[in-house]
Amino acid sequence: MAPPETPHAFKEVVIEYSGVLGEQKIMRKRASELKAEVLAYMREHTIDEVDLRDGSKLVRKRTKKTEGLKKEHIAGELRKIVGSDVAADEAVENMLARRAIGESETLSLVKASPQEA
Numbered sequence: 001m002a003p004p005e006t007p008h009a010f011k012e013v014v015i016e017y018s019g020v021l022g023e024q025k026i027m028r029k030r031a032s033e034l035k036a037e038v039l040a041y042m043r044e045h046t047i048d049e050v051d052l053r054d055g056s057k058l059v060r061k062r063t064k065k066t067e068g069l070k071k072e073h074i075a076g077e078l079r080k081i082v083g084s085d086v087a088a089d090e091a092v093e094n095m096l097a098r099r100a101i102g103e104s105e106t107l108s109l110v111k112a113s114p115q116e117a
Contacts, residue, residue: 071096 004010042050042060050058071092078088 004013038050038058039060042048042058048060052058074095075088075092078091079085082088082091
């Protein structure tokens, strides 16, 4: 899709975009509420799958997540191995400094405060 060519066209796109974001927020909230209700029922009645009219299925899955590796975890283990707080801290700082840095661009809608509205 090509960017708008005139200020008026840009304004129209911005207005439509902000409206869609508002609708999306409402839909996400409702979807989250419905999801919680469906999962609670399925959990209570030991249901793992529900067939839908269109042939698709709602499937309840359980996953485990491992906490992210933190600076404190690395430093603690290095201290045990190296035996020196200074050397362990230096090694951790070197590891963190060598990480690749990526950049991305985002667009967010910031609600007006009551005084600005």
